[in-house]
Amino acid sequence: MLEKLMGSVCGKIKDDPKKVEQQRKIKGTVVLLKKNVVDVTDVCASIKDRFHELFGKGVSIQLISSVHCDPSNGKKGKLGKETYLEDWVSKFTSLNANDEAKYDVVFPWDESVGVPGAFIIKNHHHSQFYLKNVILDVPGHEELHFDCNSWVYPTHRYKYDRVFFTNKTYLRNDTPEPLLFYRDEELKNLRGNGKGMLKEWDRVYDYAYYNDLGTPEKGEDYARPVLGGSADYPYPRRARTGRRPNKKDPNTESRLYIPSLKAYVPRDERFNQVKLSDFIGYALKSVGQVLVPEFKAVFDKTVNEFDTFQNVLNLYDRRIELPNGHTLEKIREHIPWELIRELIRLDGEKFLNYPMPDVIKEDRTAWRTDEEFGREMLAGVNPVIIRSLTEFPPTSKLDPRVYGNQNSRIMREHVEKNMNGLTVDEAINNNKMFILDHHDALMPYLRRINATKTKTYVSRTFLLLQDDGTLKPLAIELSLPHEDGDAYGAISEVFTPCDHGIGNSIWQLAKAYAAVNDSGYHQLVSHWLNTHAVIEPFIITTNRQLSVLHPIHKLLKPHFRDTIHINALARQILINAGGVLERTVFPARYAMEMSSVIYKDWNFTDHALPVDLIKRGMAVEDPNEPHGLRLMIEDYPYAVDGLEIWFAIESWVKDYCSFYYPTDDIVKEDSELQLWWKELREVGHGDLKDATWWPNMQTRGDLIHTCTIIIWVASALHAAVNFGQYPYAGYLPNRPTMSRRFMPKPGTPEYVELESEPDLSFLKTITAQLQTLLGISIIKMLSSHSTDEIYLGQRENPEWTADDQPREAFKRFGTKLVEIERKIMERNNDGRLRNRTGPVKVPYMLLYPSTSDESKIGGLTGKGIPNSVSI
Template sequence: MIQCCQNLVDRLKTVRHDSARFQVIKGKVVIQGNLGRCGPGKLVSLQLCSTTVVDQITRRGKLCEAAHLKVGGISQHEGIYISTFKISFRVEKEFGFPGALIVKSMHKTEFFLKCVRLELHGGLTAYFDCHSWVYPISKTNVDRVFFSNKSYVPTQTPTGLRHLREEELKKLRGNGRGERKEWDRIYDYDKYNDLGDPDKGPDLARPVLGGSAHHPYPRRGRTGRAPSARDPSSESRLELLDVINIYVPRDERFSPLKMSEFIKNSIEAIVHFLIPVAKSFFQKDIQNFTTFREIRELFNDRNRILDNVVAEKLKKLVPQELMAQIVKTIRENSTKFPVPQIIQEADDFGWQSDIEFGREMLAGINPMLIRQLEAIKERRLYILDHHDTLMPFLRRINALGGLCIYASRTLLFLRNDAALKPVAIELSLPLNDEDQGSREDNLSDEGWWDDKRVFFPATSGTERALWQLAKAHVAINDSGHHQLISHWLHTHAVVEPFIIATRRQLSSMHPVHKLLHPHFKDTMHINALARGILLNAGGIFEKTMFPGKYALELSSAIYKDWRFDEQALPKDLLKRKMAVPDLDAPSGVRLVFTDYPYALDGLDIWCAIKKWVHKYCSIFYRNDVSVRNDSEIQEWWFEIRQVGHGDKRNENWWFKMDNLSELEEALTIIIWIASALHASVNFGQYGYAGYMPNRPSLGRRFIPDEGTPEFAEFLRNPDAFFLKTVPNRFQTTLGIALIEILSKHASDEVYLGQRESEEWTDNEQVIGAFQEFQRELQQIEKKIIERNQDLKLKNRSGPRVIPYTLLYPDTSNVSKKGGLTGKGVPNSVSI
């Protein structure tokens, strides 16, 4: 009895001693998913690291004892389980503020850690905005580190966090060796050496893009797959059904919700593609449309039940597991494509008007190519030029078989009502070698021989039909440029090196990392999927776009002229002479005519982004010296120039990054490209190009010369000849299926002026500046609505009554329904 009492006294003394020395920090841990009754518990441990207190033995930030999760509650929102756990940390009273969280998982599977909130003494809180996948340590061999929502430039990093900051970046860089696994969090660079599949035959071999003067290109994320057996310079290819699992760091992958939607949308698009193709195939009529009405039938509601005969035939063409999903989709949804905006009005032929043809160069899906002709004082003549970029490729493209492509120049006249009226179209071909000696007058400045034909507007008869064919060939050129250059190269491809460099060189606690983070969401994953399905040898782009197997080579040739500084919208407009300098304007430029929807709305958004970036950077950088002394920023910018866009390392137009103004301009350009520029070229695709005759993607016949049998065929039925010129049934339906997927917003989209978490930062100044940014975007939304209602602005909607909303920010989209909305500026290149 005496001994028991003594033990109790000793324990009470220990408790009193501990209470004097230690304190308890309680908190909540939120995990996405339902881990069930056998949830993490003791299988997951968490430790806190002090910002200011250094362990005298390790000389690193003081760590507390490991703590484990205790069961909390489970809730469900829109089909997603959210599990909340309780946690208690026992820390020394002089521990200081917890600035990092170290997580070790012994669980058998990965889980998504959303956030951790700690309640500190004195009413303070510490918040960790994690939003990351945590894998078992048995796979990763390293602990996970998360920093709080406080931001520090390197020189201001608290003493206790310096080692963790440096070590975390080293982990993310890896060693550049080995094949990457699902659980790896390693960001590294590689060339575009995975587009071809030489092991399946020489026809599927493609040149490596990047790393050479002949084929320069931005870098992509490294996967480390084994080289091809036949070509060691090429990476081996994944089988089609394995592409969905292509490596990108897990935090760059689609969320489970988005992946589910992506697969569902893809299956619906496959159904929309397969049914008309299958029916026409079994009716022995797969090649051509014979009337415009047949194209219109793709969008008409019909019987939703799949014809049994067609279903049986499809089973032989489609994998069994996919066929079950196709049948289910057909039963639940229409087998018809949605009606594109361009033909939603009663008149299906408004797209043929010259005014609409010119308007789409200002308000369509490729409005950043039109430019003013030089030395024209009245500023009335403009040109859409697809000549010089295509001529070096035309012989090879037209030799592929089945393709008949021109290089075009289109002259347009600016009317008093700001409508661009096409006045002439020049279509060019390279002459045959034997014809060159007698055609010296057609030698171009670049050294190739041109065979030119010029067409002029006409309103009736044969000349009108020829004019429509000429416009179709211009649209073919413009469609290819839009998809391969304005869309893929100038947004998707050029952004990826910035993502990789940011993850490798800027700590997640760096203010610039926090600024850019939402603008990189899902980009690496959609790019990887594109390399596996769209851009690859024999992929959808090669089947539906006119450059065929030379598509990516063409984009490489055009990348030679890409300049980062000219991606700033004001500088781009000045270069194209669509604006003039104006120091009194917020953007520093003034449009030469106001009714240019892309530029007018775009300048508003550009100025809002730049103002937000300026206020944000001013909070963390007091002067130019502070930028030069930021070691992470300097390494980040060096790596972008020397590696990510390394084929342009010697260009003198790169910012030196030695002052605050250059940092702000660079960040504004990155955000503009990832958000507004991408939105302007992507989400209107279905509305304009969903109806193929308006935006054909390839040509199958040249315009015939008078007196030839082809010309006689053309005279007999100009519409039928037009339909034999543009994509056939298979190419059309495959192309529409693709852009239906690309044009849809995901339901978990995060738009410009929004953040996934409201507690992404604890800085009150930043929060205030961000709220001002949100208000400014909402004012831009009101402006856009007013402009679209202004009858004097003819180019806002045109004869097809399609209001220009591609740069409508949609900050108030709280319902998050997604779909084919034709509006909204997501933060990132996310589809």
């Protein structure tokens, strides 16, 4: 793994030494990482930079005054003398990323410049370097901190000066006049000119449609519609790359020919070397874990099938035996040794074996129980869909002129036999009926989906809240488009629980079809669309319109880390035409198109957790409750833990924003803030710009609520729907992503097989072996924390702001999160709360913040709330 190196240099003053001795000096520290250390394979970088130093082409810094303008240079801040960094050649640079070295830098004190508020840095070397921070000790003043965290390329790569500001915070109207030009100019540079293909050294944040998913030159099967910019296919914007149009379809952007990590994202948004190394390591090992089981499957009696549940379990609980005497040496004939060496990472896993998913660690069959099936709607990987049932039978919102009658065909006699003596009306009136409903979201695409290799239904699952707090599945309604056409409505069949014989086998299949729906919706909407995709425009707009000096930029910046990069990688290998998602999730080629249609109903304000719970009927307002909400299911782990996290974030954001915005008028008069919000609505989420639910951004309340939602979505919501993927879906029979044949009908060979070999029939219905291996490999990678992860309540640099009150408020936020961790552990240990662990004995830890240093271990921890959508 490539490691960081902290290096720095001493100041080299070109004035007469005796004169300098008489002057007062500004002393400080510069910390940077040289390219040849970050990328140890680049031997030339160090040699060429040393050569440049010998000829006087080094790195210079000029301080910019925050108090005095230069009369000869308009209103720009007065510049100090240019100072060159020395000892680049002679200073020893450690190869240990954790062995930080600090070196002095000295500037001549110039009274006419006064206290600096920024500096210009020029890199005359051949190679770029990563500037982490600069600390200056100005005589008679407090220590100045410059939190830089940026790659600085050679000067010829830029048409402007690289400027860095102190960690002081200013609204634009309060910015010292000498810094105002540099503040505005920096934002102008980050916006770019909207033209040309962007290069790695460009720092441009700009918008584009999702027009880079298809490869139409491969044929119609690989063509995909442009998402965004139309009423038919609205979508959030992504970061622009400027690649040339595809020769086959000029509306499609050309793609990189080989799956690559080199897709353009603004350089400072790319993974750092620790994160990139972890990502590649997890990816390579996941790929390796696919190869041998699939190779072995060639010798099975049924190719590309699991014959028994034990075949599936063999992926985890023992070393994989290679077929027909094949050894590691034989495998080397097919896999490069460099890859094998990477696969054998010291992460505690068996070579080429998957780690045991949590859902089957304690009990190999508990996942099949009805109680666990219902519990995972409250505490699994997708706990954000279930809602209260308020009408029976439920009606559809699909246009009957297009889709006919799509209302539910369920009847009271289907469910009342299992309702413990209650009637449907009594259960609804007492808030005891719930539904997991994927019917309307998926039905418009089901006919096209089933024209592929997929053979599945859309589902409605009905549940009863019992006195012990658990959910009891009552019925599952499976529906297909009418064979005579969409306008004829749906063909539906209702299945109810049965605990023996063929009836039980049919019920297990019905649950599997419902799980297929939920898995696909989770990946496409709950996870990708509602966290990854919707957050990216906020990142782009923030960098284009809010200066690094702006308080809201400082507040939100940690919650944007790595998101643009992981989204770019997703477009390259996951959500593209023929990518992993299309190969492993049932909507296949219609996956992203379907998510676009669902985006039409996206509502930013609905992502406030209290609003979401009330809208789904999972909570009601109650002033007697601690947070003013009463949950309809008291033991709803996602909601219980989530509300504590939500209100902790809200309290922190309120304290922070109130410090900089003591009145509503300041919000209205903040020009950068208003431009930020206008561009976000009209461009970043421009296809929904006319929606009436957008906050007006005229009050402190609007600002606080908006920032709280952004932070919640980027941190806690993403954690709740992402890091449980491998614990629950790593064993794919629990959450299959595809179904390949319909429910067997009496009198058919499939029905006979279901009677005689129900497990084999189940496995032949759900995801096939290769798709299973690909699917669990990718979710294993996506469920793994990087070792450099920064979690909610943590900051990379304790000197992120010079203002004491916001820093104190942030400390209170961290203390509150520690208290929430304690409460979560107490709840998980309370045996009365059956939904906290369930039959599978998996404690709910997905909203456990992980504030301690133990969080730095990385990997499949099954807990922790990273600050951002970072994987």
